[in-house]
Amino acid sequence: MDMLAQQIVNGLSAGMAYALVALGLTLIFGILHVINFAHGEFFMLGGFVAVLAAKWLGLPYLFSLPLAVAVVGAAAWGVDRIAVRSLVQRRDGLSDVLLSTYAFSLLLYHGTLGIWGPAPARVEGFEGSFDLGPVTLTNQRLFILAFGAALIAGLQVMLTRTRFGRQMRAMAQSRFAAQVVGIDVAGIGTRAYVLAAAVAALAGAMLAPVILFSPLMGSNTVIKAFVVVVLGGMGSVAGAVVCGIGLGVLEALMSLYLSEGIASAVIYSLLIAMLLVRPQGLFGKAA
C-alpha cells in the first residue's frame, strides 16, 4: 500500500512533465492547426540548458529555469521564422510543417549530441526531501508539482482573461475570421509557438534532476505527449493536463507489476481501443 502511494506521488511529477509538453503541442495544434515535430526537442533543450548552466557556468539550479526559457524561446523563435510561420498558410501546410519541424528536430538533437555526446548527465535540483505519512516527497518533485500547477493556472488565465489569449482563441476558431477583424495572425502564431516551446523547456529543466538528462529524452517524451494530446482531445487544454498527469501516474503504477516496455505497450493498446470507442478524445467535443 505504501509502495502504491509512493508510486502515485512519483508518477504525478512525471505526469506533470507530460502535461506541460502536451499542453504546448495541443496549443500549437489548436491555434496553428499543425503538428510540431520539434516539440520534444524543446523539452530536451530545456534540460540541456539546465545541465550546461550547472556544469559550465556553475549557476545555482534556480537560475537555469529563466535561462532555459530565454535560450529555448530564442531557438523557437528562429524555428518559427524558418520552418513554421511562412509555411502554415500553404495548402499543404500540415505536411510541410511536419517536414520542416522534423528537419529542425534532427538539427537540435544532433546539435546537442555534437556538443554533449550521448552520455546521460546528472543535474542537481533542489536538495532534501520530507515525509508525508508513509510517502517520501523530494523537494524537487514538490517543486515540479507546485510550479507546474502554477504554470498551468497562469496559462489558463492568459487564455481566458488576456487580450493575447482571446486573440489566440479567435485564431483557433478561424484564422481567416481572426485576420478579418484585424488580428495579426502571423505575429500571434509566433508568440503562441514561442510560448509553447518555453513551457516545454521549463518542463525539461524541471524534470532533468529527476530523470537524468539525455539527448534522447525529447523523442522519448514527445511520443507520449502525442498520446496525451489525442487522449485528451486535440486542442483541449484541460484534456492535455488531466491525461498527462493520468498517464504519468498510470505508468508509475504499472511499473510495479510490469516491465517498462510491456507497460507502455499496454498503455498504447488502451489508447487505440479508446480511439475506436471515442475518437474525439476524452475531453474533445463530438464531431
Add this chain to the structure above:
Amino acid sequence: MPLGASKIAAGCALAALALPYAITSPYYSGLLVYAAVLAMLATSVNMVYGYLGFVTFGQAAFFGLGAYTAGLLTVKLGISYWVAAPLAMLPGAALGALVGFASLRLGGAYFAIASLTAAEVLRLLAANWVDFTRGPLGVLVPAAPLPFQELLGLSMAQAYLAVVLLALLAVVFALHRLMASPYGRAWLAIRESQNLAESLGIETTRFRVVNVALAGAVAALAGVLLVPKIFVITPDLFGPTFSATGLLAVILGGRGTLLGPLVGGAIFAVLPEVLRFVDEIRIAIFAVLLLVVVRTLPGGLMSLVKNRRTARAYDQVDAPEAALAPPQTPAPDVRRAGNPAPLLEVSNISKAFRGLQAMRGLSFTLAQGEVLGLIGPNGAGKTTCLNLISGFITPDEGSVRFAGNDIGGSRPSVIARSGLVRTFQQTTLFADLTVRHNVLIATHLAATEWFASALLATSSYAKREAHRAALAAKVLATAGLAHRADDKAGSLPYGEQRLLAIALALAAQPRLLLLDEPAAGLNHTEAMQLVALLHKLRDQGLSILIIDHNLKMMMAVSDRIVVLHHGEKLAEGPPAEVRAHPEVIQAYLGGRKVESGEPATEARHAPA
C-alpha cells in the same frame, strides 16, 4: 496510355535485370537495395497519404511486421526465406485491413497518432517478448542463396538486388494500373471529399480498407526485402525512424505522384551515405537540405518536372463511339401516365438536432418522371429533408421508400447505387483534378469492377473502362462542358462549376436526381443555362427533386411544389396554386403565423 506504361515497365524490367551485372561492389548493390526498399516503403505511405489522404506516422508497423514474419518463419519453421517472403505480406495486409477499418472513425491527425501507436505496440512487443523474438538482440536470419543466381552467373548480392528491383517495379506498375482504374479514382475521390464520394455511390469504407490493406502488404514486402541486407531483425524496424522516413520521403518527393516516393526514398537512402565524408555533421546537412526543399518546393521534388502528361495520365481512356451506351433513362411518355406507385415516398419523417426539431412528420410523394420543387424560407428544413432522403442523416421517425424499397437509414453510397443521387449546396467538386477526371470518378456505378481485372487490365476491363469514358463524354456533352474537359475543375468559373456538380450526379446514372440549390449564386445567364439543362433532363424523363430559392425558376421547371415551413409541410400543389396559397404568402412575407398566432420571424429570410 496503358500500352505506353507496359512498354516502359518492360524496359525497366530489363534494366532491373541488367543493372546487377554492372554492379560488382557489394557496398553499392547494398545501397541500391536499401534505396529500393525505402522507395517501396515510401510508395506504401504514398498510397495512404498521397492517394487516400490519411497521414500515417506508423507505416513501420507493417514494415517491421513483414520483416519479422519472414524472419521468424525462416528461423522457427525452417522454411526457405524466399518462400516465406511472399507469405510475410499477409499479416501486413491483415493489419492494414484492420487499421483501414478502424479509420472509419479516425480521420486526420487521429489516424496519424493511432498508426504511430500501433507501431509502438509492435515495437515494444518485439523488444519484450524475449522468448520468441530474442528481444533487442534480434532474430538472426541466415543468408539464403537464390535458386537461379548461378544459372544467371550472378553473385548472391547481385541476384538479391535484381529481385528487389523487380519487386519494386512490380509494385509501381501495379499501382499505376490501379490509379487508372475505378479503385484509384475512388481513393482520390475519398481524399478530396468523403461526402461527394459517398453521394456518387462509392462505398468509402470498402475502398479505404482495400487501400490501407494493400499499402500494408507493400510496406510488409519492403520490410521482407530488407532482411537479407541486415541479417538481424531488431525491434528498431518498428521504430518511428522508419515511419518518419517513409512519410518524409513522400513529402520530399511529391505526395500523390507515382514517382515522387521513389525519388524521395532513394534520396533518404543515398544522401546520408554520400555525405559520409563530412561524417559528423552529415545529418545536419541532410536536415538543412530538407528545409531548403520544403521552403522552396512546396509540391515536393516532382513539382520540378512540369510534365502535363503525368498530370493528366489518369484521365485518359480511349472512348470509341461504338462503346457509347444506349440512353439509360426511361422514355418520356411514362410521365404523368395515370397514377402508378410513386418513385419516392416520404412518410411522416421527423428529425431533431439536440433540442431543435428540424423536421416534423413530413410526408410527400414524387411520381416517376416528375419534377418536384421543394421551397420554403431559410431554416424551413429543406436541406435537412434532402439529407434525410439521401442517407446523410438518419430520420428519427418515419420511412423513406424509393422504387418500392425502404431506404431510410441506408448509407448514401447504397442509396446512390439504387438510383437516387444528390448534389450539394456548396459547390463540391474534386477541384485539383480535371473536369474529365471528375466525371470519370462519378461513373463509378456504371459497372462493378474487380480488383484483379483492374490489376491485370483484362479485355473485359478495357471494355468497361471504354464504356465509362464514353458515359463521361456523353454527360459532359449534356452539361455543355465538353470544351472544358481538360481544365482543372477548380479553375472553372462558378456557373460552370455548378453545372459540373450536376454532371457528376448524372454520371452516376440516377433515376431520381436531388438538386440542392443548384441556382444559388448564379447570375442571370448562368441561371438560364441551368434552366435549359433542367428542361433537357426533364424531357429525357429523369425524375428530379429540386430545392432552390429562385422562385421564378422553381415555378418554371417544377410540375408540382411542396412548401416547407418550420419542418412541416405548409402547402402542396401545382406552381400556380401554391403561389396563390395564403399561408405560403404569409410564411414568405411575414405577418402572423396563422395557426399558433406567434409572430413570424422569417420575414427577413425571404428570398431576394
